[in-house]
Amino acid sequence: METLVSAPAFDRRAFRSALGSFATGVTVITTRAADGSPIGLTANSFNSVSLDPPLVLWGLAKNARSMPVFAEAEHWAVHVLSAEQEALSNAFAKSGEDKFSGVELETGHADLPLLTGCAARFQCKTRFCYEGGDHIIFVGEVIEFDRRDATPLVFHAGRYALAASKDAGRAPGGSARLAGSFDDDHLGYLLGRAHFQFYAPIRAAVREQGLDDAEYFALLTLTIRGRAGAAELARLNALTDCLLSEARLDSLVLRGLLTVDEEDGERRYALTARGSDVALRLIAVAKAREADLLQSFGDTDALALKTLLHRLSGLAGPHPDLWQPDGSLTAC
Numbered sequence: 001m002e003t004l005v006s007a008p009a010f011d012r013r014a015f016r017s018a019l020g021s022f023a024t025g026v027t028v029i030t031t032r033a034a035d036g037s038p039i040g041l042t043a044n045s046f047n048s049v050s051l052d053p054p055l056v057l058w059g060l061a062k063n064a065r066s067m068p069v070f071a072e073a074e075h076w077a078v079h080v081l082s083a084e085q086e087a088l089s090n091a092f093a094k095s096g097e098d099k100f101s102g103v104e105l106e107t108g109h110a111d112l113p114l115l116t117g118c119a120a121r122f123q124c125k126t127r128f129c130y131e132g133g134d135h136i137i138f139v140g141e142v143i144e145f146d147r148r149d150a151t152p153l154v155f156h157a158g159r160y161a162l163a164a165s166k167d168a169g170r171a172p173g174g175s176a177r178l179a180g181s182f183d184d185d186h187l188g189y190l191l192g193r194a195h196f197q198f199y200a201p202i203r204a205a206v207r208e209q210g211l212d213d214a215e216y217f218a219l220l221t222l223t224i225r226g227r228a229g230a231a232e233l234a235r236l237n238a239l240t241d242c243l244l245s246e247a248r249l250d251s252l253v254l255r256g257l258l259t260v261d262e263e264d265g266e267r268r269y270a271l272t273a274r275g276s277d278v279a280l281r282l283i284a285v286a287k288a289r290e291a292d293l294l295q296s297f298g299d300t301d302a303l304a305l306k307t308l309l310h311r312l313s314g315l316a317g318p319h320p321d322l323w324q325p326d327g328s329l330t331a332c
């Protein structure tokens with residue numbers, strides 16, 4: 001093979017960032033040193049080579065601490081990480097630490113240390129090693145593999161990312177019909193439409209209980225907060241623009257859904273047994289609606305969607321956090 005004697009004087013950072021536009025999965029490669037200790041590192045240079053015979057490759061920096069061990073190793077295992085294993089990826093990307101401490105291990109071929117909870121694992125026997133500039137490329141024959149349905153961890157542009165399926169049927173960009181009007185790709189329109197579509201059957205169940213949206217939000221908030229005054233309930237639901245006045249809460253008391261008592265001159269409301277039963281039934285309807293929709297969406301897309309919605313909500317401004325004891329404002 002031709003040896004490169006001179007390389008073009010690329011800007012190193014520009015070259016790295018151009019390479020980073022190639023999205024990859026993330027793996028941890030493990031082996032066992034001659035003294036029996038487990039060795040491993042994070043690598044995204046992994047790739048498939050051949051189906052028959054089954055071959056895979058990855059590249060290891062020549063100056064990596066683990067190089068002498070991999071250079072001698074006859075076997076190694078590739079672990080394709082799942083989206084929940086970002087912490088594992090970070091731990092194995094550090095040099096020198098005891099990367100395996102607290103990590104659950106199984107034992108594979110030739111005593112290979114195997115990580116658990118991965119999207120896929122390939123146990124390999126080294127077949128070829130190639131010079132690759134400042135890296136050595138290892139090609140291994142897969143002697144055993146296993147996989148489970150898990151959302152993969154993705155690495156793109158120097159950051160962890162999530163994979164989401166692309167909607168092949170829909171071209172980006174909406175279909176504006178009137179100049180100056182929204183098009184159907186406008187984020188606000190999409191969020192609103194998805195919200196109302198999602199809530200249609202839940203709202204129907206809420207109405208069947210004789211409740212309007214404000215009353216429904218009051219019941220839900222009290223399942224989380226236990227007891228609260230009208231001002232606190234109004235503050236926690238301020239973004240919904242629903243009016244949660246004492247008069248409205250008192251009407252829920254009259255209907256047997258809330259109790260009221262006074263503390264420090266303030267009226268404080270809590271769910272009655274019946275109110276709690278109604279709230280739990282409505283929560284069950286909402287959870288069933290979510291499960292139903294996300295089932296057809298798939299785990300990977302569901303995770304990507306929720307991650308992006310959390311991010312968008314954080315960017316859009318602070319919101320009262322119902323789950324914080326003081327309901328303080330949260331900005332992600």
Ligand SMILES: Cc1cc2nc3c(=O)[nH]c(=O)nc-3n(C[C@H](O)[C@H](O)[C@H](O)COP(=O)(O)O)c2cc1C
Nearest residue numbers: 041042043044045059060061064065066093094095
């Ligand atoms: C996402 C990601 C991918 C990486 N891919 C590789 C790789 O393919 N080859 C490599 O040699 N180092 C890679 N690294 C860096 C090594 O994980 C890191 O240098 C590690 O400290 C090497 O371990 P060692 O020094 O114990 O050998 C990667 C790091 C990250 C975070």
